[in-house]
Amino acid sequence: MEHVAIIGNGISGITVARYVRKLSDKRITVISAESRHFFSRTALMYIYMGHMKYEHTKPYEDWFWEKNRIDLIHDYVTEIDTESKRLTLRNGPAVDYDKLVIATGSKSNKFGWPGQDLDGVQGLYSLQDLELMEKNSRDVNHAVIIGGGLIGVEMSEMFHSRGIHTTFLIREPHFWGNIMRPEEGALIGRHLNGHGVELKCNTQLDHVIDDGNGRCRGVVTDQGEELACQFVGLTAGVHPNLDLVKNSAVETGRGVIVNEYLETNVPDVYSAGDCAEIRTNPDERGRVEQLWYTGRMQGEALARTICGERTRYDRGIWFNSAKFYDIEYHTYGVVWPEDREGETSMYWENEAGDKCMRFVFNQEDRCLIGMNAFGIRYRHQVFERWLADNRPLEYVLTHLSEANFDPEFFKHFEADMVDKYNQMNIGPKVTLAKKKKLLGIF
Amino acid sequence: MAQADASLQLVPEVNPYTLRPLRKACLVGFALGVLLLAAVQTGAPYNVGWAGLILAIVSSLVYIFDLRHDGPPGIKNNGIMHSGALSRGAWGWFLGVFITGFYVIVYFYPSYVSRLIEMVDPLKIAVSGQPGVSRNEAGEITGHSQWFFYGFLYTLSILVMGVRAIMKYRHSRYQILRTISVMAAQLFLAFLIPDILMRLNEGRGWFAWANIWPLNFYGFEPWNLDNLWKNAGFIGRSAVVWAVASIILVTPVLTYFYGKRWYCSWVCGCGGLAETLGDPWRQNSDKSLRAWKIERWMIHLVLVLVVVTTGTLFLHYQFNILGDLGNTLKKWYGFLIMSVFAGVIGVGFYPIMGSRVWCRFGCPMAAVLGIIQRYFSRFRITTNGGQCISCGNCSTYCEMGIDVRYYAQRGENIVRASCVGCGVCSAVCPRGVLNLENGPVKGRFAV
Numbered sequence: 001m002e003h004v005a006i007i008g009n010g011i012s013g014i015t016v017a018r019y020v021r022k023l024s025d026k027r028i029t030v031i032s033a034e035s036r037h038f039f040s041r042t043a044l045m046y047i048y049m050g051h052m053k054y055e056h057t058k059p060y061e062d063w064f065w066e067k068n069r070i071d072l073i074h075d076y077v078t079e080i081d082t083e084s085k086r087l088t089l090r091n092g093p094a095v096d097y098d099k100l101v102i103a104t105g106s107k108s109n110k111f112g113w114p115g116q117d118l119d120g121v122q123g124l125y126s127l128q129d130l131e132l133m134e135k136n137s138r139d140v141n142h143a144v145i146i147g148g149g150l151i152g153v154e155m156s157e158m159f160h161s162r163g164i165h166t167t168f169l170i171r172e173p174h175f176w177g178n179i180m181r182p183e184e185g186a187l188i189g190r191h192l193n194g195h196g197v198e199l200k201c202n203t204q205l206d207h208v209i210d211d212g213n214g215r216c217r218g219v220v221t222d223q224g225e226e227l228a229c230q231f232v233g234l235t236a237g238v239h240p241n242l243d244l245v246k247n248s249a250v251e252t253g254r255g256v257i258v259n260e261y262l263e264t265n266v267p268d269v270y271s272a273g274d275c276a277e278i279r280t281n282p283d284e285r286g287r288v289e290q291l292w293y294t295g296r297m298q299g300e301a302l303a304r305t306i307c308g309e310r311t312r313y314d315r316g317i318w319f320n321s322a323k324f325y326d327i328e329y330h331t332y333g334v335v336w337p338e339d340r341e342g343e344t345s346m347y348w349e350n351e352a353g354d355k356c357m358r359f360v361f362n363q364e365d366r367c368l369i370g371m372n373a374f375g376i377r378y379r380h381q382v383f384e385r386w387l388a389d390n391r392p393l394e395y396v397l398t399h400l401s402e403a404n405f406d407p408e409f410f411k412h413f414e415a416d417m418v419d420k421y422n423q424m425n426i427g428p429k430v431t432l433a434k435k436k437k438l439l440g441i442f
Numbered sequence: 443m444a445q446a447d448a449s450l451q452l453v454p455e456v457n458p459y460t461l462r463p464l465r466k467a468c469l470v471g472f473a474l475g476v477l478l479l480a481a482v483q484t485g486a487p488y489n490v491g492w493a494g495l496i497l498a499i500v501s502s503l504v505y506i507f508d509l510r511h512d513g514p515p516g517i518k519n520n521g522i523m524h525s526g527a528l529s530r531g532a533w534g535w536f537l538g539v540f541i542t543g544f545y546v547i548v549y550f551y552p553s554y555v556s557r558l559i560e561m562v563d564p565l566k567i568a569v570s571g572q573p574g575v576s577r578n579e580a581g582e583i584t585g586h587s588q589w590f591f592y593g594f595l596y597t598l599s600i601l602v603m604g605v606r607a608i609m610k611y612r613h614s615r616y617q618i619l620r621t622i623s624v625m626a627a628q629l630f631l632a633f634l635i636p637d638i639l640m641r642l643n644e645g646r647g648w649f650a651w652a653n654i655w656p657l658n659f660y661g662f663e664p665w666n667l668d669n670l671w672k673n674a675g676f677i678g679r680s681a682v683v684w685a686v687a688s689i690i691l692v693t694p695v696l697t698y699f700y701g702k703r704w705y706c707s708w709v710c711g712c713g714g715l716a717e718t719l720g721d722p723w724r725q726n727s728d729k730s731l732r733a734w735k736i737e738r739w740m741i742h743l744v745l746v747l748v749v750v751t752t753g754t755l756f757l758h759y760q761f762n763i764l765g766d767l768g769n770t771l772k773k774w775y776g777f778l779i780m781s782v783f784a785g786v787i788g789v790g791f792y793p794i795m796g797s798r799v800w801c802r803f804g805c806p807m808a809a810v811l812g813i814i815q816r817y818f819s820r821f822r823i824t825t826n827g828g829q830c831i832s833c834g835n836c837s838t839y840c841e842m843g844i845d846v847r848y849y850a851q852r853g854e855n856i857v858r859a860s861c862v863g864c865g866v867c868s869a870v871c872p873r874g875v876l877n878l879e880n881g882p883v884k885g886r887f888a889v
Contacts, residue, residue: 011832040831040832040833040834042831042832042833043831043832043833043834043835046833046834046835047452047523049519049520049521050459050519050520050521050522050523050524050525051519051520051522051523051835051838051870052523052833052834052835052838053452053453053523053529054452056834056837056838057833057834058834059832059834059847059848059851061730061731127452130452131451131452134451134452134453134454135451138454138455161520161521162458162459162520163458194514195513195514292831292832293828293829296828297828319827319828319829321829321831321873321874322873323872323873325513325514325516326513326514326515326516326517326613328872328873328874330829330873330874377826377874377877379826379827380826380827380828380829381826381827384827405824405826405874405877406877407614407615407616407865407868407869407877407878408616408878409615409616409619410614410615410616411615
């Protein structure tokens with residue numbers, strides 16, 4: 001029986017394992033040094049905040065793996081020998097494979113800041129990082145977070161839940177500036193301020209100050225300002241974890257280089273998830289996708305390929321989501337940090353300034369290109385269909401109520417958005433189509 | 443990377459959440475109020491008890507209103523898993539034993555709360571016109587009926603903790619309206635109206651309007667329906683019509699349109715207590731597949747028992763057959779299911795097994811509603827495309843122990859017999875993936 005070995009039990013590795021099992025009878029082994037069982041990395045923050053315990057973050061009960069004949073090895077792979085198709089483990093016996101999946105995930109970025117390795121300075125990616133954070137934040141009353149992005153805001157929310165004050169150092173002029181536009185960034189910035197979080201925009205870290213005992217006692221910004229703190233969160237992005245692969249025959253660039261089928265340069269060796277760099281054109285820089293969703297989709301596609309049905313990884317219409325304290329964020333399609341050539345956009349914000357929408361559309365044919373929603377839930381499938389069908393903005397606005405996904409009895413803002421659109425005079429007038437309600441109630 | 447798992451220190455050594463001094467004072471005030479109530483039983487004047495009751499209520503409300511300092515509206519489940527009282531620590535077990543013990547006393551040994559029953563008797567007389575304390579001709583007390591006292595505390599708990607639920611879920615209009623609904627249903631339908639109607643009816647027959655057979659086991663006994671029909675005038679006849687129509691007409695129709703939530707989390711008294719008093723412990727329900735298997739056996743077994751028991755009683759009443767079997771079944775069903783299971787275990791085990799032990803494992807009405815909801819209903823929880831991040835908040839905070847995430851991460855809709863439609867999975871989801879919806883029956887399981 002063919003043996004599929006998977007290094008890494010994150011969402012990508014586990015999705016490969018689950019789908020290989022669905023599609024075949026192959027022997028499957030998943031090796032992880034991080035945890036014995038699969039858990040949801042995205043839920044790490046909730047463990048710290050006391051919303052959940054570690055066991056709640058495991059999507060499958062522990063018996064699931066044996067029942068589905070997925071062998072789990074809790075060990076660290078020290079060497080990949082692609083010649084003899086053998087993995088050397090730190091503690092246990094070596095593992096021979098027929099097909100190998102590298103899904104080793106990411107590591108937090110460190111940009112060579114002086115003091116970045118002091119105690120109390122860390123990123124947040126793994127279970128061990130969380131453990132370290134639990135230790136490092138024991139007597140902390142102020143934390144400085146470097147980088148205004150998703151992990152940063154999670155870290156800030158974690159500290160906030162324990163009454164620890166946080167200050168962000170953000171390189172861009174507003175929050176998550178490499179992704180978000182100024183209006184959205186300002187909205188989130190206001191919301192963070194409302195929670196008592198301080199944002200220092202256009203500011204970068206210069207160095208971390210040593211307290212003399214190898215622990216941080218503050219930071220100095222590139223503006224020369226000194227901020228006292230007992231914890232420094234490094235959340236300026238992540239990069240592929242190549243510690244294991246770089247000494248093997250598998251080619252690496254920024255990540256493990258794979259083609260659209262997630263195949264590496266070595267036959268029978270594949271890679272998926274955060275650590276993979278997908279090159280569609282061998283001469284171009286590939287793309288690294290570090291999202292839960294893309295990890296899952298890559299895992300599904302790769303499982304098919306491994307089971308003999310060679311499948312191109314197609315991420316389909318782009319989507320992503322996040323939550324900034326109390327404000328949920330969804331994006332469908334592509335919204336760049338500023339309008340690209342031929343694009344234009346419509347922005348709407350409610351009076352309270354805690355919900356907003358952005359529609360990016362093509363100037364010429366008025367087709368929707370992407371949307372951002374903050375504080376209002378919209379249906380994924382409906383927007384996916386509209387984007388696939390190249391619906392113009394006026395069609396989208398007319399039918400917007402159909403896509404609303406907020407719970408029953410919530411206040412609706414679609415009419416307000418349509419009013420704003422009509423006032424803007426940027427296209428044919430729109431009348432909002434009424435959503436059919438059963439007995440006029442639900 | 444180190445060998446992890448077992449040695450991981452993922453919980454803080456010391457609970458990092460310290461209560462604000464005001465909240466500490468409120469807890470002390472509450473405990474003092476309970477002690478003053480206990481003092482009444484040992485001989486203190488009734489007014490001491492009323493003072494204790496008011497102290498306990500005011501302390502609770504001050505604590506609840508102080509929750510607004512936890513930040514802007516939104517889900518704030520911070521520290522729940524670090525709190526022993528909320529996650530089966532020593533305080534959780536203490537509370538479980540305390541509530542269970544209190545229920546055993548109120549249900550089976552009311553003489554231990556006799557003076558508390560006397561204390562609230564003027565209120566009972568004001569509402570129903572009849573005393574709960576019986577006296578002989580010399581005016582000496584000869585017996586106590588604990589049920590008004592119990593109903594009074596029950597309603598009070600739903601009202602006070604209902605304010606808490608509204609405060610906690612104030613970002614969600616669904617939660618606010620639903621909580622107001624269970625508070626009003628308990629106060630009026632379950633507590634005041636039956637007594638007031640009996641008073642208008644000059645004491646001829648009592649009927650629990652908010653409960654529907656098979657949950658309303660006692661109300662549906664043949665002698666009771668017969669008495670209501672023959673001797674209790676228009677109100678009595680209305681009660682009989684409602685008793686029958688509520689289960690054969692209203693229940694299937696409303697459940698078809700809205701799912702079992704129209705009853706379980708909007709009207710029902712057991713559900714009302716679970717959603718208010720029980721809300722702080724909702725996360726303690728067992729989510730394992732094993733628990734689900736046990737649940738399906740138990741709840742349907744209870745349904746069979748109540749059908750057999752009520753049926754036997756009717757056969758005996760109508761045709762005088764089967765001898766004493768009906769009464770024997772009734773005695774055991776009443777003791778084991780209605781008192782021990784629904785009452786003592788149903789509420790007493792909140793801190794240990796979550797707030798819906800009875801609703802999930804026992805309630806025959808929930809079984810009936812569940813069958814309709816599973817096979818003949820427009821209700822489902824919709825999953826929003828592929829946006830689930832498998833974090834587990836939905837499953838953790840499902841009081842019915844449904845592994846919501848199992849469906850959500852597959853992009854499947856959730857169509858489960860046990861779902862009471864409380865909407866908390868949708869509220870706690872950090873990615874807005876879940877929504878309670880009524881829609882066409884066709885394709886309701888679909889992605």
